[in-house]
Amino acid sequence: MLKSDAAPARKTPGAPEANPAVGNTKRTQLLTGFPGQREENSVEPATVEERAPLEQTPSQDVTPEPSPTQPASPAAEIELKLLVGADRMAHFGAAPVIAANARNKGTRKRLKSVYYDTPERTLCRAGLSLRVRQSGTRFLQTVKTEVADDPLRRGEWEASVPSLAPDLALAMPLIPEKLRERLKAQPLEAVFTAEVHRHTRIVELPSGTVEVAFDRGELTAGDRSVPVSEIELELKSGSASAIYEIALRLAEQGTVKPSIRSKSARGFDLAADLPPSARRPRKLRLDPAVTLDEAFATILRACFLHLLQSLPAAEDGRNPEGVHQLRVSLRRLRSALDLMRSVGALSNLEALRSEAKWLAQGLSAARDWDVFQLATLPAIAKACPSVAGFDALGQAAAQRQAEAYRSARHALDDRRCALFLIGLGGWIETRGWRNGVAPEDLGRLAEPAVNFAQRVLSEQYAKVLKRGRRFKSLTVDELHRVRLATKRLRYLSEFLLPLYEDRKSARKFARRLAGLQEELGVFNDMAVTASLLDGLGAEDRDSAIAPAAIAGWQARASIGMQQGLQDSWRDFAAARVPWSRQGQQS
Numbered sequence: 001m002l003k004s005d006a007a008p009a010r011k012t013p014g015a016p017e018a019n020p021a022v023g024n025t026k027r028t029q030l031l032t033g034f035p036g037q038r039e040e041n042s043v044e045p046a047t048v049e050e051r052a053p054l055e056q057t058p059s060q061d062v063t064p065e066p067s068p069t070q071p072a073s074p075a076a077e078i079e080l081k082l083l084v085g086a087d088r089m090a091h092f093g094a095a096p097v098i099a100a101n102a103r104n105k106g107t108r109k110r111l112k113s114v115y116y117d118t119p120e121r122t123l124c125r126a127g128l129s130l131r132v133r134q135s136g137t138r139f140l141q142t143v144k145t146e147v148a149d150d151p152l153r154r155g156e157w158e159a160s161v162p163s164l165a166p167d168l169a170l171a172m173p174l175i176p177e178k179l180r181e182r183l184k185a186q187p188l189e190a191v192f193t194a195e196v197h198r199h200t201r202i203v204e205l206p207s208g209t210v211e212v213a214f215d216r217g218e219l220t221a222g223d224r225s226v227p228v229s230e231i232e233l234e235l236k237s238g239s240a241s242a243i244y245e246i247a248l249r250l251a252e253q254g255t256v257k258p259s260i261r262s263k264s265a266r267g268f269d270l271a272a273d274l275p276p277s278a279r280r281p282r283k284l285r286l287d288p289a290v291t292l293d294e295a296f297a298t299i300l301r302a303c304f305l306h307l308l309q310s311l312p313a314a315e316d317g318r319n320p321e322g323v324h325q326l327r328v329s330l331r332r333l334r335s336a337l338d339l340m341r342s343v344g345a346l347s348n349l350e351a352l353r354s355e356a357k358w359l360a361q362g363l364s365a366a367r368d369w370d371v372f373q374l375a376t377l378p379a380i381a382k383a384c385p386s387v388a389g390f391d392a393l394g395q396a397a398a399q400r401q402a403e404a405y406r407s408a409r410h411a412l413d414d415r416r417c418a419l420f421l422i423g424l425g426g427w428i429e430t431r432g433w434r435n436g437v438a439p440e441d442l443g444r445l446a447e448p449a450v451n452f453a454q455r456v457l458s459e460q461y462a463k464v465l466k467r468g469r470r471f472k473s474l475t476v477d478e479l480h481r482v483r484l485a486t487k488r489l490r491y492l493s494e495f496l497l498p499l500y501e502d503r504k505s506a507r508k509f510a511r512r513l514a515g516l517q518e519e520l521g522v523f524n525d526m527a528v529t530a531s532l533l534d535g536l537g538a539e540d541r542d543s544a545i546a547p548a549a550i551a552g553w554q555a556r557a558s559i560g561m562q563q564g565l566q567d568s569w570r571d572f573a574a575a576r577v578p579w580s581r582q583g584q585q586s
Contacts (some may be wrong), residue, residue: 077144077156078235080243080425082256086216086229092256093214097249098203102212106201109135111217113194115267116166118186126179129264130171130188132164139163143174144264149282149298151260151305151425152240192221192267196228203246208238210246219263221271228263231256244426251418258421260308276312278321281332286498288450293431295449296340299495300428303333308421314363315412317405320370323363330360333424335491342456344441346433348423355420362411365404368528373397376529380553381546389546396536453496454579460489461577471569476523483520490517497578506578516572519565526554 084092092098113133117123123130127146132139141161147153159170166188172180196217203210213232218225231250233243250256261276269276284302286295307329313322337353340346377397381390411417426432434442444452464485467478474482490513500506533547 075156075158076147077154078152078240078243079154079260080152080233080247081259081261082231082233082247082250083259084229084231084254084256086227088254089214089216089229089231092231092250092253093199093201095250095253097246098201098212101203101205102201103204104201106199108197108199111135111194111196111198112164113196113263114164114190115192115194115264116188117191117268118183118188120186121191121268122179122182122186123175124264124268126176128175129262130166131194131264132161132166134164141166141170143171144262149284149302149305151301151308152235152243152429154262192219192271194219194228194263194267202236205238205242205245207245208240208242209236210234210242211236212246219267219270221267224270224273226266226270230259239429241426241430244422244429247422248419248426251415251422255413255415256418258308258418258425259311260305261312275316275318276322278313278319278325279306279309280325281306281329281494284495284498286449286496288499290449290499291446292343292449292452293434293445295452295496295499296336296433296445297428297431299336299339300333303329303336304424304428307333311412315409317409320367320374323366323370323405323408327360327363327367330356330363332491332494334360335488336495338488339456339492339495340433342452343444344438346437346441347435348427348432352420352424352427355416355424359411359417359420363408366401366408368532369397369401369404371525372529372532373401376525376550380550384549384553387545387549389544393536393546397532400532400536449496450499453499457489457492457496457577457579460485460492464489465573468569468573472566479520479523483517483524486513486517486520489513500578503578505576509575509578512568512572512575516568519561519568522561523558523565526558529554 111133113131115129115131117130129144130141132141139161141159143157145155147155157171157174159167161167161170168183168188172183175183194217196215199214201212201214203212211232211234213234215228215230215232217228219228233246235243247256247258265276281302284299286298290298307326310322310326310329313319314326316322334353334356337349337356340349373394377390377394381387381394384390434445437445464482467482467485468474471482493510493513497506497510530551533551536547
């Protein structure tokens, strides 16, 4: 979701509701000049991060564990939401794409849904939701679950029940076996209620048939509530590209915001009084025998899913991980598009990359100020209690932080953002990169992805080694060039090393690459800090002392980190590459 229908009053980013802990202690120690003991296993190779998370993930912000095969076969729900203003709903209902292609005037219903879980939120933690919906005199119980690495698809099971009370026995065969005993021991409770007026129309296009539901209503949990104003596009038959086609035509009529955030997710956050969660990307899984075309589709779907999942928290603004993960998702996407350049001139590649870069630039200042306010400034201020001016510096920085968040929200609210997201989703769903491809390039897409991976990983690895020659004597600018090359290799490894996942050398290489990138990133973080301090200025002598103290502290710390950086380079350069013949034997 790009923006909550009922956006809560946002506190100044410099003064969050709680003091978020820095998620990666080692990275914070390095950034603020407090080097800790280096541990090779302290870096997660499966997660691409520009900087360490600034807020610990709340208990229900956990990537759901994959559910084992269920006894019952789920119906695949394929759905995209468009968030719209309540006063514009009738306007979208009369849009040409609806009026010209709908079967009839549709049906209108009043729906009341009650969502259930245990007091410990056992189902929510496992990525499941259980609701009972009343429509007239009919009661329908529904269990839904996520589908890994697919932004539109979810598993769905439905069964009739006699009332709004859930029938756990009906749901139990659909629940992962390891959760069943816990559910039997804990009573279900009503968590929140959704009351919605729905106008449903069936729209038929050559590419597919889509149920378009115009929903207006409210979610209620205790004494808290948020409005609902959204258009649900659910595929009934044909290609999922029909969803994006309708979404794009509706976007031409006015402001819409694509979203995959369910009413269930919104309701549970409302009940817990939490901001939207911001997940890290899941580790990719690729069969070594997969074709290059299928590998591209899998990589892009994963990038798009991470992007859509990060949008609600970024727009909400209360959780700094939102902007961070959204920037990570855009960097991953741009890296994936860069990777596809290696095949040839693929359709729309450059246009999509340009739009991703534009959106990322709109978020960069907000992330930079988050790091400064929540990591750099408080850590150094605590270590230098006798230095004056830290409070005044924090207030000035908070103003810049608030301005940066307003700019980020402006970019996310821009119609250009919505058109980019819808266009990207449709391009991925139809594998639009094939359009206009030269015959020789199209043939390469059918080749095994592992052959392509070996070539591009080897080329980028060689580039990193070349830039890192005589590493001890490299200048700051030369280290920056090494960092950029290392970052690109890291992203390529995130995408392609799953093809070598069963090899010990792949895991070891990924750990060492992540460690090197982290060490190099600290120097870039310090450069960003310096530029932020330059922009703040100083009105008097006291207010100039704190910035000088931060600059001096980090300059001194950078000298102490040189040995650790050189050790990381040596470890990386000595690692066996998993795509070599020797690596294949590991």
